[in-house]
Amino acid sequence: MTTVAASWLPLSPGERSVAIEVLVNGPLSRTELARRLDLSAGSLTRLTKPLIESGLLIEVAEPGAPPEVRQGRPSQPLDVVAESRSFIGFKITEDMVYGVVTTLRSDIVARHDRPLTTHEPAEVADLLAEMADELAAGHPRLAGIGIGVGGLVEGRAVVGESPFLRWRDVPLAGLVEERTGLPVVVENDVAALVEAETWFGAGRGLDRFVVLTIGAGIGYGLVLGGRRVPNAAEDRGFGRHWIIDPHGPLTPTGERGSAVSLLTIPNIRYQVAAATGHDLAYEEILARAAAGEPMPARVIDEAARALGILVAQISNFVMPQKILLAGEGVGLMDVAGNTVRRTIGARRHPHAAPVDLETKVSDFHDWARGAAVLAIQVLVLGAAEI
Numbered sequence: 001m002t003t004v005a006a007s008w009l010p011l012s013p014g015e016r017s018v019a020i021e022v023l024v025n026g027p028l029s030r031t032e033l034a035r036r037l038d039l040s041a042g043s044l045t046r047l048t049k050p051l052i053e054s055g056l057l058i059e060v061a062e063p064g065a066p067p068e069v070r071q072g073r074p075s076q077p078l079d080v081v082a083e084s085r086s087f088i089g090f091k092i093t094e095d096m097v098y099g100v101v102t103t104l105r106s107d108i109v110a111r112h113d114r115p116l117t118t119h120e121p122a123e124v125a126d127l128l129a130e131m132a133d134e135l136a137a138g139h140p141r142l143a144g145i146g147i148g149v150g151g152l153v154e155g156r157a158v159v160g161e162s163p164f165l166r167w168r169d170v171p172l173a174g175l176v177e178e179r180t181g182l183p184v185v186v187e188n189d190v191a192a193l194v195e196a197e198t199w200f201g202a203g204r205g206l207d208r209f210v211v212l213t214i215g216a217g218i219g220y221g222l223v224l225g226g227r228r229v230p231n232a233a234e235d236r237g238f239g240r241h242w243i244i245d246p247h248g249p250l251t252p253t254g255e256r257g258s259a260v261s262l263l264t265i266p267n268i269r270y271q272v273a274a275a276t277g278h279d280l281a282y283e284e285i286l287a288r289a290a291a292g293e294p295m296p297a298r299v300i301d302e303a304a305r306a307l308g309i310l311v312a313q314i315s316n317f318v319m320p321q322k323i324l325l326a327g328e329g330v331g332l333m334d335v336a337g338n339t340v341r342r343t344i345g346a347r348r349h350p351h352a353a354p355v356d357l358e359t360k361v362s363d364f365h366d367w368a369r370g371a372a373v374l375a376i377q378v379l380v381l382g383a384a385e386i
Contacts, residue, residue, distance in 0.1 A: 014047045019056060019080070023105065023376075024199050027060050027079035048078060055084050080104055085143040088135055088182075089372025090128055091189060091364045092116065092149050093216070094164045097124075098364040099131045101139045102372040106200045110135060111365055121170045129179035144379035145182050146371035147172060148189035150217065156185045156378065164216070185371075185378045192370035193326065194221030194228050199373060202324045202358050210320045213327035214263050214307070218242075222318065244306045262306035265329050271299045283331065290335045304336035308343025315348065315355045326360040333359045 011019060017037055022028055028036070034044045051057040059076040082105040091098040093116070101110040112135050114127060128147070136142055149172070151162030157173035159165070173184040187195075194203075194211045203209035203223055213219035222229045241258065248257025249271050255261050265282045273279045275295045280288070289300035311323060325333065333340060337359075344355055360366070 012047075014043075015051055018044070018047050019051060022057060022078050023080045024204065027077035029077045033078060052078075055081055057081070082107065084141070086139040086141050087143060087372040087375045088132055088145045089192075089368040089370065089375065090131070090145065090147045091367035091371060092124070092147065092165065093364065096364070097127060097131060098368045099135055100365050100368040100372060101135050101142075102369055102376075104376060106196060106369055106373050106376065108365060108369055110138060119165045119167070121167065121172065121175060124165075125172065125175035125179055128176050132176075132180050132182070142182060144375040145176060145180065145184045146192065146373070146375035146379075147176065147184065147186045148192040148367050148371035148374075149186060150189050153186050153188050153191075156187055156374070159186065183375075183379045185374050187371065187374050189367050189370070190219030190221050191228065191230070192374050193219075193367055194223065194370075195377065196366075196370035196373040197324055197326075197360075198223050198226070198228060199377075202322060202360065206321045208318065208320045210314055210318060210323045212311070212314065212323055212325050214325070214329035214332070215265055215327035217264055218259050219327070220314075242310065244309050248302070248306075259306060259310055263303050263310070263329070263332075268299055268303055272296055275299075282329070286331050286335045300332065300336050301339055303332055304339035305343045307332065308340040309347055311340070311355060311357060312344045312347030315344070315352075320356075322356040322358060324358050324360055326362060326366070328363070330359050330361060 018033065021033060021036055025036075030041070030044055030048075033039075034041060037044070039047070048057060052059065057078050058081050060079045061076065082103040085104055086109070087102050087104075089100045089102060095116050097114050097116050099112045099114075100108045102108050112131055114131055116124065116127065118124065128145075132142075132145060149159050149162055150164045151167070152160040154160045157171060159167050159170040159172050161168055162170075173186045176184045190211070190213055193213070197203045197211055198209065203211070205226075206223065207226055209223040211219070211221040211223075243258055244262055245257040249261050249267070250256050261267050268285060269280065269282060272285050272295060280296075285296045286300065288296040307325075311325075314320070314323060341357075344357070348355070
């Protein structure tokens, strides 16, 4: 694979600020861009000129402006050339790798998935390299790869601990870089999803924002001042130690009444199987609960109340403008959303503002997109402080 060097790199701090502002909020007029960044017209011109010449930014016509106005350069907004580079994002689960190619603005333009039949790090890296080659065939202007992994990631390069993959201290970025020739950034998968939603999704423009994910596990990400709050202990058991009901159900490993024991897909399935003797898929449990079958309905009702308590507690302490609920377990809201909302209301002050709870129905390609956004942030724009 041939590495494509980004012709606009390296960016100065001032150029980076301009590029990020236009990327996330553009197209923007020069007047608005100068106001947002507190720059004089001259300083803005000095910073934008090399970005335009390098092909990162482009002048676009003002929507609806008459032709004679569109020709006037000072009135032309600036926007990024979204197709100028492509990025690969991977989301690794216990048994699958989900891959996407995105534009500079994180729009998914290709998808490619492969089963994961081994957890041997070198073989996983081989698989990622093969998938990157296949994705690169139709998208030759690749600038980097982002990889999302459930677990603790150190220095955006080493998977320090991943319970799903049973990894410790795996230098995944280096392994994949050796095989692809492309720069690679690795991050906790929830953190990557939070970054994508903060820049390009539900949290765009918000000062206080929370992402809560339910599925195989429980993930939590907090944005304050428009920036994700990093956590050195990311994905080391947030939900396992958040006790919802001390008299609640046990997990197979012995935790009682935690968010994990009540809300995660494996434990919902475990509870139903223990009570009925039938190992049912999560979707089947939801369907049976919706049909009023007693045991699935009871387990799903308990999960819904647990989710309502969790959302209410987060709202009471963080006071976010919005909470985004995502992950493969969000089908719970379709079956028991009213229970979730009633529980939230019961655990909040009667005069508190309603919780803006947005549910994102998605699949693992959105998580892969999040990893690609990390590649955009770190590898291309050089936003090392993100």
